[in-house]
Amino acid sequence: MDLHLTLDRSAGRLAAQLADGLRAAVRDERLRPGARLPSTRDLAADLDVSRGVVVTAYEQLVAEGFVVSRQGDGTRVAPAPAVRPAPEARSEAHRRALRLAAGTEAGPADPPGIAYDLRPGKPDLAAFPRDRWAATLRDVLRELPHAALNYPDPAGVPELRAELAAHLARVRAAVADPAALVVTAGVAQMLAIVPRVLIEEGHRLLAVEDPLGHHQIPMIRATGVELAGVPVDEEGIDVDALARTGARAVLVTPAHQFPTGVVLSPRRRAALIDWARDVDALVIEDDYDGEFRYDRDPVGCLQGLAPERVLLAGSVSKALSPALRIGWAVAPPWLAVRLRAARALYDLGSPVLDQHVLARLIAGGEYSRHLRLMRRTYRDRRDAFVAALAERLPEVRVHGVSAGLHAYAELPGDCDEAAVVAGAAALGVAVEGVAPMHVGRPGPPAIVVGYARLAEHRLAEAVGLLARAVAAARPGRRDDLRRA
Numbered sequence: 001m002d003l004h005l006t007l008d009r010s011a012g013r014l015a016a017q018l019a020d021g022l023r024a025a026v027r028d029e030r031l032r033p034g035a036r037l038p039s040t041r042d043l044a045a046d047l048d049v050s051r052g053v054v055v056t057a058y059e060q061l062v063a064e065g066f067v068v069s070r071q072g073d074g075t076r077v078a079p080a081p082a083v084r085p086a087p088e089a090r091s092e093a094h095r096r097a098l099r100l101a102a103g104t105e106a107g108p109a110d111p112p113g114i115a116y117d118l119r120p121g122k123p124d125l126a127a128f129p130r131d132r133w134a135a136t137l138r139d140v141l142r143e144l145p146h147a148a149l150n151y152p153d154p155a156g157v158p159e160l161r162a163e164l165a166a167h168l169a170r171v172r173a174a175v176a177d178p179a180a181l182v183v184t185a186g187v188a189q190m191l192a193i194v195p196r197v198l199i200e201e202g203h204r205l206l207a208v209e210d211p212l213g214h215h216q217i218p219m220i221r222a223t224g225v226e227l228a229g230v231p232v233d234e235e236g237i238d239v240d241a242l243a244r245t246g247a248r249a250v251l252v253t254p255a256h257q258f259p260t261g262v263v264l265s266p267r268r269r270a271a272l273i274d275w276a277r278d279v280d281a282l283v284i285e286d287d288y289d290g291e292f293r294y295d296r297d298p299v300g301c302l303q304g305l306a307p308e309r310v311l312l313a314g315s316v317s318k319a320l321s322p323a324l325r326i327g328w329a330v331a332p333p334w335l336a337v338r339l340r341a342a343r344a345l346y347d348l349g350s351p352v353l354d355q356h357v358l359a360r361l362i363a364g365g366e367y368s369r370h371l372r373l374m375r376r377t378y379r380d381r382r383d384a385f386v387a388a389l390a391e392r393l394p395e396v397r398v399h400g401v402s403a404g405l406h407a408y409a410e411l412p413g414d415c416d417e418a419a420v421v422a423g424a425a426a427l428g429v430a431v432e433g434v435a436p437m438h439v440g441r442p443g444p445p446a447i448v449v450g451y452a453r454l455a456e457h458r459l460a461e462a463v464g465l466l467a468r469a470v471a472a473a474r475p476g477r478r479d480d481l482r483r484a
Contacts, residue, residue, distance in 0.1 A: 261400010
């Protein structure tokens with residue numbers, strides 16, 4: 001079909017302009033649900049732009065849910081496009097939300113539904129490459145030998161281990177031998193197994209960064225190991241404080257610490273490896289959202305510096321979807337043997353078909369292409385989120401946004417962290433407080449905010465409501481809010 005689209009070439013960002021024009025056409029119903037868009041080649045010729053401009057615009061709209069792309073059927077407007085509500089439809093809801101934050105209107109007995117989910121640790125699930133995954137799964141089912149449908153190697157199917165080892169060596173500078181790589185049910189399963197192995201080896205303590213993701217704390221404690229919290233500053237984990245704990249094993253997130261977002265500095269990286277060698281220790285490296293970096297150069301993994309001392313763990317939970325439950329651990333040889341034995345004992349290994357699908361997506365380059373697309377998408381959302389914070393919450397200090405899918409927002413000192421989280425939830429905005437993430441010592445009030453799942457305009461709306469919750473949680477501002 002022909003489309004009326006205009007581009008301001010002097011303004012640059014042609015792909016973004018094209019995406020904006022198509023998005024507006026969908027919202028205005030000039031493009032109806034199910035309508036087929038021109039091929040990328042035809043539209044590029046019509047607009048006199050490179051095909052890459054159109055491809056990027058289409059990829060962005062697919063990620064946002066405005067259009068769908070299927071092999072053999074081209075690109076079509078989604079059956080239920082993600083149309084932004086008109087301002088008049090939002091106004092009363094927003095006015096009521098502001099009254100709730102100011103305390104001039106009582107909310108219902110039960111908290112309202114969450115309209116803006118800003119909880120960290122979640123990718124954009126709508127961007128999962130369903131069509132590519134389904135097509136590859138069909139290929140696997142058609143081509144996989146019958147014998148491959150038997151119980152798998154507990155360490156993972158050889159094809160996936162080989163592809164993961166090559167991928168990690170290429171993009172994370174890991175020293176990855178497929179024989180030392182064990183496929184796991186996400187990083188969570190590694191955290192459930194490795195501390196038990198450490199206890200069997202005579203360890204009593206596992207040092208962890210403080211603060212630490214609050215979902216991990218009970219998971220690790222359930223293994224029976226004792227946790228020793230180690231402070232994190234602007235350079236990452238404090239290695240001198242780590243040495244004082246007496247632990248000989250530590251869990252770290254050096255690529256993008258959760259929740260603070262700090263990247264472990266080169267000086268601390270060297271000190272951590274020296275400590276591990278000096279005390280015969282194991283470093284467990286959770287490569288948390290290391291795939292997504294925006295404003296800094298790539299940082300190689302710790303494991304590449306000392307493969308005999310470091311276990312590198314990762315998963316596709318942030319890159320694709322946590323529903324897949326596919327992760328990996330690249331371990332020193334002695335520990336890889338123990339991990340494989342534990343998988344054989346506990347669950348006999350991960351689902352075979354999904355492992356083969358992922359192996360083929362990595363081998364064919366689709367996995368890397370998906371990462372590049374999502375990196376662009378998340379960077380744009382990060383930019384919109386940070387800009388909204390600067391405008392609506394200038395008193396909040398934002399950390400850790402050069403990479404990853406979340407931001408650490410340090411609240412004003414007089415702010416009640418728990419009240420911010422509760423007040424935001426009452427307005428339909430879900431965020432997480434940092435207080436439950438501290439293993440020992442308390443810290444300043446802060447919240448952790450994930451920006452990956454919402455489009456730019458919805459992030460701005462959410463920050464506006466969050467600003468009201470922050471203001472309502474500051475004693476000196478409550479009276480001002482009630483008068484507003």
